[in-house]
Amino acid sequence: MKDVYLFSGFLGSGKTSMLTDVIRQLKEKGLKPAVIMNEFGQLNFDSQSVEEDIPLKEMLEGCICCSGSEKTEAQIQTLLANEQFDVLLIETTGAAHPVEALDAVYSPLFAEQLNIKGIVTVADSKLWLDRDKLSPQVKSLFLEQIRHAHLLLANKIDLLTESEQAKVVFEIQNVNSNAFILQTTNGRVPLHLLEKLHSTVTNNKNDIHSAKIGVHLHLTSRLVEFQKSFTQDQFEEWIRTLPSTVYRMKGYVPIEGMKNPMLFQYAYGLVQWLPEYIRMQPKIVMIGENLDQIQIFGQDSQ
Numbered sequence: 027m028k029d030v031y032l033f034s035g036f037l038g039s040g041k042t043s044m045l046t047d048v049i050r051q052l053k054e055k056g057l058k059p060a061v062i063m064n065e066f067g068q069l070n071f072d073s074q075s076v077e078e079d080i081p082l083k084e085m086l087e088g089c090i091c092c093s094g095s096e097k098t099e100a101q102i103q104t105l106l107a108n109e110q111f112d113v114l115l116i117e118t119t120g121a122a123h124p125v126e127a128l129d130a131v132y133s134p135l136f137a138e139q140l141n142i143k144g145i146v147t148v149a150d151s152k153l154w155l156d157r158d159k160l161s162p163q164v165k166s167l168f169l170e171q172i173r174h175a176h177l178l179l180a181n182k183i184d185l186l187t188e189s190e191q192a193k194v195v196f197e198i199q200n201v202n203s204n205a206f207i208l209q210t211t212n213g214r215v216p217l218h219l220l221e222k223l224h225s226t227v228t229n230n231k232n233d234i235h236s237a238k239i240g241v242h243l244h245l246t247s248r249l250v251e252f253q254k255s256f257t258q259d260q261f262e263e264w265i266r267t268l269p270s271t272v273y274r275m276k277g278y279v280p281i282e283g284m285k286n287p288m289l290f291q292y293a294y295g296l297v298q299w300l301p302e303y304i305r306m307q308p309k310i311v312m313i314g315e316n317l318d319q320i321q322i323f324g325q326d327s328q
């Protein structure tokens with residue numbers, strides 16, 4: 027049997043960071059992972075963080091739950107038929123309900139081959155403190171992702187004071203008293219904590235159907251292409267003008283004086299820039315609500 031872990035957590039909470047670190051630990055232990063990644067948006071940005079020797083299936087513009095559990099089923103079948111691996115890691119989009127995503131991996135086709143260990147949810151601790159600023163649907167999804175986890179990571183703890191850290195753990199534990207909570211930075215979770223999970227989910231299949239929230243979020247994604255370069259300051263100034271309903275941005279931005287577009291990440295007001303050694307297309311994907319009304323920096327209004 028191959029162990030299967032589902033990585034859940036809202037947009038930008040640290041799932042890909044956790045995934046790359048878990049892959050590293052599995053490899054160190056001599057285990058071979060396979061990965062299924064689901065991106066909400068048109069850029070396969072995160073898959074670039076998975077090394078080439080790892081079997082990878084991606085689903086773009088997907089939400090593992092709504093765009094079809096059949097697709098996930100097909101991806102798992104292809105992996106099982108064509109690849110040698112020991113552990114399957116599935117990163118859901120930040121817009122997926124974890125239990126619906128879990129439902130998608132249950133199939134009589136491979137029930138004998140997969141040992142579904144559980145849902146690991148990465149919660150952005152800073153977002154937790156600001157959760158009342160989220161729209162009701164998004165807040166509800168954020169809570170559901172926490173509520174249904176078998177293991178919880180209170181991530182980005184480096185951005186909080188000690189008293190805030192204690193408050194987050196206490197409050198999150200109140201939402202889900204069954205899961206073990208680990209305070210993390212960059213989603214670093216020791217492998218033995220994942221391995222300790224007891225495949226509890228297989229016993230609760232009936233709960234899974236009743237737990238569906240049935241609310242569909244009005245999240246959209248928008249692909250933005252840049253024709254000219256900016257300074258980092260100009261770009262960040264534009265970001266500060268964006269409404270709080272822009273939850274996530276990632277991609278490559280052309281910056282004056284830099285040979286290649288820079289790797290750019292944004293989650294809840296926090297910006298991260300990294301130089302990129304390969305010439306990537308100057309494009310970012312934005313994820314949020316009411317994105318069509320946003321004026322893109324450097325582009326004339328239409």
Ligand SMILES: Nc1nc2c(ncn2[C@@H]2O[C@H](COP(=O)(O)OP(=O)(O)OP(=O)(O)O)[C@@H](O)[C@H]2O)c(=O)[nH]1
Pocket residue numbers: 035036037038039040041042043044072119120181182183184185210211212213274291292293298
């Ligand atoms: N300060 C801080 N930043 C973090 C931490 N973990 C992740 N980040 C940053 O947060 C951003 C999003 O991290 P990802 O790992 O890509 O998050 P994700 O959940 O995979 O994002 P989506 O796939 O868009 O849902 C990146 O810029 C990370 O470098 C952390 O513990 N502390």
